[in-house]
Amino acid sequence: MKSRSKDQTVAGIDIGSRSIELVVLNADGILRQLKTPTTFDPLGQCRRLMGELEGGRVIATGYGRKLFAESFGQMDVSTITEIQAYALGARFLHPEARTVLDIGGQDTKVISLSETGKVFKFEMNDRCAAGTGKFLEFMATALQVPLESFGEYALRSDRRIAISSMCTVFAESEATSLMARGERPENIAMGLHMAIVQRTIAMLRRVGVSAPVVFAGGVAHNPCVVRLLEEQLGQPVIVPGNPDMVGALGAAICGKNGF
Amino acid sequence: MPNIHDAMWEKLNLDLEAHAGLLEVLGKFYGDIYMSQQGRLKGMEYLDFVLSEVHGLRIKELQDAKASGKKVVGTFCVFVPEEIVLAAGGIQVGLCAGAEIGKGEAEKVLPRNTCALIKSFVGFKLAKLCPFIESCDLIVGETTCDGKKKAYEIFSEYSPVYVMEIPQMKNASDRQLWKSELLRFKSQVEETTGNKITADSLKDAIHLLNNRRRVLQRLNRLRAADPGPISGRDALLINQISFYDDPVRFTTKIGELCDELDERVKSGTGIAPEGTTRLMLSGCPMAVPNWKLPYVIESSGAIIVGEESCIGTRNTRDLVDEGGRTLDDMLDSIVDRYMRIDCACFTPNTERLDNIVNMALDLNVKGVIHYGLSFCQPYAMEAFKVEKALTGAGIPMLSIETDYSMEDVEQLKTRVEAFIEMTR
Ligand code: SF4
Ligand code: SF4
16 A cells, blocks of 8 residues: 555545535544535535545545546545445444444435444345435425424424324325324324334344444434434434544545555 | 338337337447447357347248248246257247336236236237247246236237146156146147157257257356456356357357357456456346346446356256157156256245355355345245355345336445445
């Protein structure tokens, strides 16, 4: 491997369908972390995010990794999958992590790690957005609650009702008919959160849940999802300080350590 | 654009416009997935040609053969013994289809949750897209999975189908049933072709088809080298073409291609560098032009070194014993050979698990990708057992369930790439 001078940086960029995150590392640790929405111009957004960053290695991950690698050919770019990136990021922050859950804008991933931190099994949700951040976003809009406070809002429920539909469209009509019957919207919000958690738990069980579980991705900001997960798993889940940055961080770590 | 084969296709009652659309898609797909490869073998020119003329010259050959009195038999399963058809002077072609194009038509007569393979062949018939189906004098179905079994009832409203009963277990009584089904099939084929099967003609047919299997076995041995001398896609294509092309020509041409491979292996030349991640496919058959998953895998930095499937080793692993003298001996050898097929429609089907594990170990693969078509219950059920058996042998497995559509390609890429990263 090429030797790196002390001020040499390594960047990890995670280009998701909803947001793009950038983490820059130098020899001392995290130098910078930034986040921006993906919009319809992901490459333009990447360019803005990369800003004055010159030289150094860049590791791209996420849905747009290939596109990025093709468009930033003049830089030293390589790619890894989100699975690997989240595993590396979670493990860097919590070296004892054995299970990583990531609920992002449009997909959910569950990764099982060996004792030494190697990925040995993973699952991703199938084609539709059911059970992802998009589902919560859609439902928050339907209930006219800001997405950032949707979790707290749901935690104010006084009754647990089951929403059986996981399909975004059917769940919305189920919610609407519950509203029409006079159900408190907080309770409906709780029901929707329960639905997403139930689906996540099923995925977790498929790969096997070993403690500790690290919960990353944008949805990890939602306190109601965290609470319900802990209830269902019967164990605490660890939410990193910046859960949405874990993928970008993992990519940067990969660049630092080599693969 | 007019095509020189238009008149022939029109006579076969194809929908010319839709068919032109199919050929265009096929051509483009082939260009993207096959012609873009670096360092291909010279011997692949034969396959490029056969594929480009799969609905053209090959159909013309079939038509010419028919004009001279030969009969064409179409099948959907490797259980239908081609030895019988050849011995009666007939020509057998595989009718399994791997394109989505007739799906809309198919869904008018089939439930949506039917596997893509079934939808495809029914769709091809209804949308008048397949010159092979239209060239057949006899179409043979079989009682394997429920989906196909019931689909033949629907298919037979458009083309008559002769259905063979395939046993579901492998006891002595099942063997008896299979023997009687073989004899019933023999009479049917003799009636269709107007030719009696003799000990001599059956002996030749057995030998010919064993040779085709042998050359495919040789291909599999050669491609197991590291660096891999041929891409998995090309090897899959060769297996696919074996269901369409004339068996004598095919065997000769693939023999030549194997000679070329032999030289590559000796000189250590590969299509990918030594040490490239080696993977194996296992599961449902991949019919032309279903190259989606192999393409995703091989464009993610791995090489496929084997296919445990009916368009792969399930079709080529076992030979028919050639020691039989009398017609009856030979028929018994055929019965035994076909009873060894380890299709997921059987219960129990533990041989398949052993075969997969042995193959993965022999080929020294880093992992196995199990491929199931959505709604294919037999293979979906077995995927769990296969995973357990492989994991027990220390070989990781990724289970993929998909169909012929392209909408999940990005997702598949991520999963496959992550699997490759994981096996490093
Ligand atoms: S998978 Fe089974 S049913 Fe399908 S072609 Fe093979 S043997 Fe026949
Ligand atoms: S892929 Fe499965 S469901 Fe489809 S025809 Fe074959 S065995 Fe039947």
